[in-house]
Amino acid sequence: MSRLTVRLLALLPAWWCASASAAEPATPAAPPHEIVVFAAASLTDAVGEIARMHEEESGRTLKISFASSSTLARQVQNGAAADIFLSADEEWMTYLDERKLVLKDSWSRPIGNQLVLIAPADRPVTVELRKGVDLAALLGDGRLATGDPAHVPVGRYAQQALDFLGAWTKIEPRLARAENVRAALALVERGEAPLGIVYATDARVAKSVKVVAKFPAESHAAIRYSFAILAGHDTPDVREAFAFLTSAAALDVFRAQGFVVP
Amino acid sequence: MSAWLTPDEWQAFRLSLEVAARSVGLSLPFAIAMAWLLARRRFLGKTLVDAAVHLPLVLPPVVVGYFLLLIFGTRGPIGAWLAEHFGLRLVFTTAGAALATAVMSFPLVVRAIRLSIENIDPHLEAAARTLGARGWDRFFTITLPLTLPGILAGVIVAFSASLGEFGAVITFVSNIPGETRTLPLALYTAIQTPDGDAAAARLAALSVGLGLAGLALSEWLARSVRKRLGP
Numbered sequence: 037m038s039r040l041t042v043r044l045l046a047l048l049p050a051w052w053c054a055s056a057s058a059a060e061p062a063t064p065a066a067p068p069h070e071i072v073v074f075a076a077a078s079l080t081d082a083v084g085e086i087a088r089m090h091e092e093e094s095g096r097t098l099k100i101s102f103a104s105s106s107t108l109a110r111q112v113q114n115g116a117a118a119d120i121f122l123s124a125d126e127e128w129m130t131y132l133d134e135r136k137l138v139l140k141d142s143w144s145r146p147i148g149n150q151l152v153l154i155a156p157a158d159r160p161v162t163v164e165l166r167k168g169v170d171l172a173a174l175l176g177d178g179r180l181a182t183g184d185p186a187h188v189p190v191g192r193y194a195q196q197a198l199d200f201l202g203a204w205t206k207i208e209p210r211l212a213r214a215e216n217v218r219a220a221l222a223l224v225e226r227g228e229a230p231l232g233i234v235y236a237t238d239a240r241v242a243k244s245v246k247v248v249a250k251f252p253a254e255s256h257a258a259i260r261y262s263f264a265i266l267a268g269h270d271t272p273d274v275r276e277a278f279a280f281l282t283s284a285a286a287l288d289v290f291r292a293q294g295f296v297v298p
Numbered sequence: 299m300s301a302w303l304t305p306d307e308w309q310a311f312r313l314s315l316e317v318a319a320r321s322v323g324l325s326l327p328f329a330i331a332m333a334w335l336l337a338r339r340r341f342l343g344k345t346l347v348d349a350a351v352h353l354p355l356v357l358p359p360v361v362v363g364y365f366l367l368l369i370f371g372t373r374g375p376i377g378a379w380l381a382e383h384f385g386l387r388l389v390f391t392t393a394g395a396a397l398a399t400a401v402m403s404f405p406l407v408v409r410a411i412r413l414s415i416e417n418i419d420p421h422l423e424a425a426a427r428t429l430g431a432r433g434w435d436r437f438f439t440i441t442l443p444l445t446l447p448g449i450l451a452g453v454i455v456a457f458s459a460s461l462g463e464f465g466a467v468i469t470f471v472s473n474i475p476g477e478t479r480t481l482p483l484a485l486y487t488a489i490q491t492p493d494g495d496a497a498a499a500r501l502a503a504l505s506v507g508l509g510l511a512g513l514a515l516s517e518w519l520a521r522s523v524r525k526r527l528g529p
Contacts (some may be wrong), residue, residue: 106490120394131492155526179390184473187490212390212472215490228389 071277072117073100074108076189076261077216078149078235082123082293086286092196098277104216106187112137112266114170119269120278122261124149124217125189136176142265146282148296149259150236151193151251155226158245165201165249174231181220181229184213190220193256194233221245235259237294258298259296268281304443307477307501310484314508316481318398318465319462322453325404329452332404332413334441354466355405355441363469366398372469378487394471395478399463410455415441447523451516458512462505481505 075083087098092210101108102119109128112118113135120131121138123129126145132138153171163174171180183191191213197206212229214220217238223243226233232245239247265278280286291297303311335341338349353363370388380386388394390406424435442481464482472480473487485501488494 097407104490106492110490110492172465179474184487184490186487187492212474214472215468225368228367228371 037052037281042250053283058149069271069273070099071274072096072282073120073277074099074112074116074118075100075102075122077102077240078104078124078190078238079122079261080218081241082237082290082295083281086281086289087287090280090287093280094276096277102218103214104188106189107216118266118273119271120263120265122263122280122281123189124160124259124261125192126260128189128190131247131262132266139265139267139270142166142263142270142278144263144282145260146263146287146291147261148171148298149261150253150296151190151197151233151256151259152225152236152239153222153251154234154239154242154245155230155234157222157246159227161231161248165251165255167200167263170206171198171201171231172210173287175210176230178228178230179210179212179253180207180285181212181222181223181232182234183217184215185211186213188214188216190215190234192216193259196256197251238273240294272295300348301311301510303500303504304497306475307484307497307504310479310501311504313476313478314480315400317392317395318457320393321399321403321460322407322456325400325407326449326453330406330411330442330445330449331406333415333445333448334355336408337415351408352405354402359463359465360469362401362467363398366394366401366466366470370394371398374483379407390471390474390477392477394517395467395480398452398466398470399460402463402466407452407456411439411445411448412451414451414453418444447520450519450523454512454519458473458509461508461512481508485527491518 042048073083073087083100086101091097093172105123105125105128108118108121109123112132121129121132122251129138133140133143147257153163155167161174163169163171182194183189185191185195193296195204198207212220212223214223217234220229221234221238221242223229224234225242231248233251234252236247239245254259263278264280265274287297332347332351336344336351345392366373367389370380371379372381372387372389377388380388386393388397393401422444423436423440426440460479462482463480464486467478467480468483468486473479473483479487481501485498487503488498488501491497
């Protein structure tokens, strides 16, 4: 190692300390607190658009983190400083509620979704999702992509639906378990998986996939998103942003993207 | 130990060892050739080759996984060719996990072996030449045995790193129990799952144990090799 490199390396801790101390006074001096929204991966496009609308109207940005509802719920449980949580199912909101992390009176279920079977657009598949359907035969030597049923909501709905159709035991070893619904969608988009189970709204945003069939509504629990403000984050700013996420304008966006708005 | 781990965790542990072993076996011959080339040869574009070899060290593993997916995916140029001619599928398979970890740990092996080759006194090879040893003969009787410490060090470091490779594996071959869910992926899944904390703690402890064992082994080997080679 040259002497110059050694000297530069020796300066590293000093630089780090300097930048850390420079950042410190800025934190308390900046009261307009950024509103952090944790949102299920399937809401990526819709909530992204609603956040842009919110910024145009109020001049305030929403910081959004998209991931599987399970990942987000676990992060909240471990102290992530989120203000608002938009979960793709009831279970993960309940999980946080049991730990007293949810502002209960804000909890609402404004939108729903549908579960669909998808395939790459250039692959000819037709199937009717009836009881006893042999999906494994359609897979060939490929796998069926969906969220990991151990924790990702879309995977849990998929497991219920496949179980209802009597196809679960044969499909379970053939799953490609993705970290969130969008990761499962990407596997089908790229043609790595010949079939996938995602929400109807995800299938719409991907041009290179097509919906093969819709799962009958009675095959799985109703897909209802749970929105809530997180405990300890009940400020007027957060209330305002939360109200915007469920405003008529926001619901129009959700509806336009194919969400079920009752 | 099997009473201590659940069958799924046990499976992830064995799979990790398998992936790491296959990955090192796959990369070692190429790593020796590349290290020799970089240590002993001058050729056009050497700097570029050197940089390409080291790229996985500086790139985010997810980027490496993504490149692998584009190249070796079912519709990638090499992936499609492999599937068509050999029926070899890499996405979602243990072989694919081994490839991803091999690419990630390749620079580590090359570096260790290259240092070792560079430290060999060129006079030894020159002397062998005056005694009539030809190219390959010299390589196998002089260069390779003297490189052994570097090879061993490289293998152990690469094996340990392969046990823990996360980003490239999950991006390229996904997270499939029994196929690609290695220790770090199982640990990640446990962290995501409600009440998975006990499992996560067990898997983390296992990873720490494996890492320490790898370090201790490489230290012990380095010492014993020094004893045999040194004055």
